[in-house]
Amino acid sequence: MAKTAAALHILVKEEALAKEILAKLAKGGNFQQLAKKHSTCPSGRKGGELGEFRQGQMVPAFDKAVFSCPLLTPYGPVKTGFGYHIIKVLYRN
Numbered sequence: 001m002a003k004t005a006a007a008l009h010i011l012v013k014e015e016a017l018a019k020e021i022l023a024k025l026a027k028g029g030n031f032q033q034l035a036k037k038h039s040t041c042p043s044g045r046k047g048g049e050l051g052e053f054r055q056g057q058m059v060p061a062f063d064k065a066v067f068s069c070p071l072l073t074p075y076g077p078v079k080t081g082f083g084y085h086i087i088k089v090l091y092r093n
Contacts, residue, residue, distance in 0.1 A: 003055040005066050005092040008048035009085050010034060011041040018077035018084035025074040031088050040083065048088075067092060 008031055012018050021034055032047030043050055055067055059080045065087055069075035077084035 003067060003092060004052050005055070006052045006090040007050050007066055008032065008035065008088045008090065009041065009043065009050060009062075010039045010048050011044070011083050011085050012038055013040065013083045015077055015079070015084050018086055021086055022074055022076060025086070031074060062087070 010018075010021055010031070012021070017038065021029075021038060024034060025031060032049075035044045035048030038044070039048055041048070056063060058066065059082070061078055061080050062085060065075060065078045065085075066089055069087065069089060071089050071091065074086050074088050076086040078087060079085075
């Protein structure tokens with residue numbers, strides 16, 4: 001059976017902005033508010049909520065990060081063809 005995970009993410013075009021957002025998160029910034037403000041992904045309107053997905057469903061770099069990074073901790077930036085992602089994995093199973 002394929003592994004599944006649920007995650008939030010913030011997608012931006014510039015690595016510098018991704019790092020700036022990560023710094024805000026490290027100081028206690030609200031992930032969902034920052035996603036609504038900065039994310040270029042349609043999921044940004046929902047606070048970056050991607051819902052549950054199966055391993056292999058997302059682009060490889062994103063997929064690898066989701067299934068290996070620490071849970072509940074903003075992680076990134078992860079570069080894909082879409083830009084730079086900050087990922088917060090809610091759970092994996």
